[in-house]
Amino acid sequence: MVLILIIPLVTAFICYMLKSAKLVGYVSLAGAVALASVALPVIMSAISTPTEMMNGVLYMDALSGYIMALVIFLSLASAVYSIEYLEHEMKVGLTGARGVRRYYALFHLFIFTMLLVTTANNLALMWIAIEATTIVSALLIGLGFSKRSLAIEAAWKYIILCTVGITFALLGIFITYYATTAVMGGQGALNWTTIRSIAPKLNPSTMKLAFIFILVGYGTKAGLAPVHNWLPDAHSEAPSPISALLSGILLNTAFYGIMRFVTITDPSTGSVFTGNLLILFGLISMGISSVFILVQVNYKRLLAYSSIEHMGIISLGIGIGGPVGVYGALLHILNHALSKPLMFFVSGRIQAHYGSTKIENVGGVLSSMPLMGTLTFIGVLSLAGTPPFNIFISEFTVLQAAVLKGLWVVAGLFLLFAAFVFYGMLSGFGRMLFRGKETPKVEENEKGSNRDVASGFSVSMSSAFNKGIMILLASLIVVFGFTVPGFIDSTIRICIDILGVK
């Protein structure tokens, strides 16, 4: 387990030290592959038998294994995609060899911090790791290859909002620690496994207060409305492979923190309290994001608001609870982590081709970039929740849970917002895909004359990698629309047990 944490650190160090900008992308890919091959057996064994390490500071069970597998899969996909993305950015002159080295070093540090979140058993260590993800990813956003000042603005908002939010989460952890000292006497406990074993004895009103602080704190990081303001800026200004990581998995690691907390809050306060709060925040997120999706003119921001909507659905699923609701939420985490990165990858190439992130400046993607157009079409249908794609299944499961519990108002609002999102996503991307062909416009940046380079990616090994990973994601989206593979199904069922849902 420790080796999993060491590999990204070593890779980051090597990437920073390496002189050749051409080689560094492949070194980073090798690091990601090594990480995946080491992690796979560990995750497999953790799913069946929970393991502890270092006096219980690190801990892995099926839930952390599930999230960790997503982190590793997406970091691999993103490392593959990054190679050509950065080659292109360098050719256009938006970054130099130094920027590339920095990018890869931070990229692997970012992965390290997210892996630390999933393996931390100690609540304070988990907080430290989540705050570290903020710091590292703020630097990645601030790299801002396309427009420096916008990237700095986005990074500033991101780091300030998330740090303030997460400060409240730390207060929540202090309060939890206080609650455990009352039960255990003298020295309190911070380890999740210990707290869970004494959870029913904790003072309910103290735990309620702690949970509110945690929900506000980690909720800011997970992009739940109304504290989501950083998210559209950060996701639209970050380099595309980083947007994919932020949206696909960073939000989920923060939400993972909330899920761990729900399991130690529920036994003392009862699941109605946490459930209602999560449903409330979930519906607010869906509502606010659906309105912004309807009026959005920038396709990367459109995708960012779609992330808020999907985090709302996940929160809703956990909040509604019961095996069906939690199953839907966990499946939705996986499905969203497949579809959203694909869309960010594709939009990175569309941006490179048309030189703009405005929907009005992009037209006829399907005819000018047939492969990208097809992938965009699959991705957007999936994100909008259209059958027979993956997200439809998980959204339907969450809806089913609401109906089973007789929460008709929740189900009705869910359908209303989902309809808004459906229209907004399809009309936005539909215009980009099908509207008459337009000549690519090169972005109005200072480095003006790069029309010939910006008009397309070159054909090379990195380009084949790049297309391959997008096709892989798209085919997974299609496959998961028809069936949930057996091993994923059984893992989610174990996770439901861990979350203590009956």
Added chain:
Amino acid sequence: MKNWIQAFSVIDFISAGILVTAVSINTFKRIEPCVKAYTLNSWLLSALTAVAAFMTGEVHLYAASVVTFLSKGILIPMFLRRIVRRIKATHDVEPYISNALSLTISGILVVVVYAALKEGIFVTGLSKNVLQISIAVIFIGLFIMITRRKAIIQVIGLLFMENGLFLAGFALTFGMPLIMELGVLFDMLMGVIILGIFVIQIKKSFASSDLDKLTILKG
């Protein structure tokens, strides 16, 4: 000595000092005194930890006191001063509201926190004032962050929030295990350094450290 500390309620005295240094931020027109107020605030926080360590005889509190003094009392203020010099923003803080109003609102915040925590669910080892003051300091820090225009003042507001947070943790449970506290401090140190870098970047690319200019991204 221990009786002496209790008889003169040294703990209350120091925590009152922490509150006063936090409130005083509202009155300053320049940035340098704000940094000084933060330094003083951190020194008092460290002193409070030391006094509590002396009273309870816990070794890890002594260590926490020293670490707080070194990081928040010396390192971060030095770093802040360097940034203030780099961006040459020694002058106006430029609040959105007048200093008098801002001071009044801070006062109201303190009263509200005291009233709200009057019959709390918490039983603290220390004087009850410490918890109330800590929550008040957190809110004052947040209030400063949302009413000031300069990027560097937002960082200082955030630092005050964190000092309040440490005080709260200290009031509730005499702090977390030392190793975790060190981790949290390290995170905060890194956060401040990176915020500092961004302050300089903002100054460079917007030719101003006013956050009013950061309004291109919306909707």
